[in-house]
Amino acid sequence: MSTFLEVKNLHVSFPTEDGAVLASNDVSYSVALGETLAIVGESGSGKSVANLAVMGLHNPQRTKISGSAILHLPEGPIDVLSAPNETVRRLRGKAMSMIFQDPMSALHPFYTIGDQIAEAWALYNEGSKADGIKRAVEMLDLVGIPDASKRVHEYPHQFSGGMRQRVMIAMALVNNPSLLIADEPTTALDVTVQSQILRLLADLQKEFNMAVILITHDLGVVAEVADRVSVMYSGRVVESAPIDEIFYNTTHPYTRGLLNSIPRVDNNGIGTRLKAIPGQPPSLISVPKGCAFEARCEFASHVSGGLCHAVNPDLVEKAPSHFGRCHLTGQQVIEIANQNNGVK
Numbered sequence: 001m002s003t004f005l006e007v008k009n010l011h012v013s014f015p016t017e018d019g020a021v022l023a024s025n026d027v028s029y030s031v032a033l034g035e036t037l038a039i040v041g042e043s044g045s046g047k048s049v050a051n052l053a054v055m056g057l058h059n060p061q062r063t064k065i066s067g068s069a070i071l072h073l074p075e076g077p078i079d080v081l082s083a084p085n086e087t088v089r090r091l092r093g094k095a096m097s098m099i100f101q102d103p104m105s106a107l108h109p110f111y112t113i114g115d116q117i118a119e120a121w122a123l124y125n126e127g128s129k130a131d132g133i134k135r136a137v138e139m140l141d142l143v144g145i146p147d148a149s150k151r152v153h154e155y156p157h158q159f160s161g162g163m164r165q166r167v168m169i170a171m172a173l174v175n176n177p178s179l180l181i182a183d184e185p186t187t188a189l190d191v192t193v194q195s196q197i198l199r200l201l202a203d204l205q206k207e208f209n210m211a212v213i214l215i216t217h218d219l220g221v222v223a224e225v226a227d228r229v230s231v232m233y234s235g236r237v238v239e240s241a242p243i244d245e246i247f248y249n250t251t252h253p254y255t256r257g258l259l260n261s262i263p264r265v266d267n268n269g270i271g272t273r274l275k276a277i278p279g280q281p282p283s284l285i286s287v288p289k290g291c292a293f294e295a296r297c298e299f300a301s302h303v304s305g306g307l308c309h310a311v312n313p314d315l316v317e318k319a320p321s322h323f324g325r326c327h328l329t330g331q332q333v334i335e336i337a338n339q340n341n342g343v344k
């Protein structure tokens, strides 16, 4: 698979009266055509901020951005963080596209669905209004909206939450982007509709060989569709690995906490178990010099010399293609977790 987006050492900060909010702190990730990268982390960990930087959607007057985000386009690589605004604007919706967290705020309430999809199409295509509407009907069909030729003339409020999310996907894909960034595309939906939308995204990705970044706070959601996962905490990537490694060979205490917080049916089949990670992440204004997870980490007492408090661990390769940011080795984390769970 060929890498399409390569984000390296991305820093994004917002100057405020209280100091700079460092929302993205030396973040690196990449995704290839045909691959799905899930970016997972609690609310406020910097998932959206990093990807909005890639899309060139931060206000340059109120944001400080450094690092690089290379798109490997057929005509050659381009760094969207240093390219002129006009160049990035022309890539947006064409080479790279994004589905936003809240479909209702991304759709205009006074225009029909068809008009809005046709307008997105017309940005990059020559043709009449009727051609645009025809393309909108094709897209609605593609994303599984029944009776598309009739519904194309309806307004956003006439669609259910799940159907609106399908419309957002149709609009994002109307110009065949190579990269689709889906920011929490299923959060507001009920569980059955969530899995339908995830399946739809997975099917479309295969059909168009897209690179997909799926942003979510829910590791359960990624299990079916992701190839690789990057886990973010407090503006940093703390673990990054192929999906099976994340689930079966978890080397970071924070990721273990996230996995424990997935509701599971108990052994006897009655009820569910949900263990939230106690505590809060530190402020992004005064970033601790040690590990940002220390105050909440059950494993820190196993590291000697106060190292977790004093030194922020680097992101290092713990196993082939498996990176983690912790002073403990992957094996140590697994052994301590087994001891804590009473596994011999």
Ligand SMILES: Nc1ncnc2c1ncn2[C@@H]1O[C@H](COP(=O)(O)OP(=O)(O)OP(=O)(O)O)[C@@H](O)[C@H]1O
Pocket (backbone or CB within 6 Å): 014, 016, 021, 023, 041, 042, 043, 044, 045, 046, 047, 048, 049, 050, 217, 284
């Ligand atoms: N324009 C801004 N000015 C100041 N701080 C901001 C701004 N945008 C985001 N932040 C802060 O940056 C941090 C990361 O925000 P971000 O939206 O990336 O979180 P997230 O991981 O996407 O969370 P969620 O799961 O809730 O969407 C948060 O603490 C947020 O308050």
Ligand code: SF4
Pocket (backbone or CB within 6 Å): 252, 253, 254, 291, 292, 293, 294, 295, 297, 298, 299, 300, 303, 308, 313, 325, 326, 327, 328
């Ligand atoms: S470096 Fe220390 S505090 Fe941070 S995750 Fe590892 S054990 Fe926990």
Ligand SMILES: [Mg+2]
Pocket (backbone or CB within 6 Å): 047, 048, 049, 101, 183
């Ligand atoms: Mg977000």
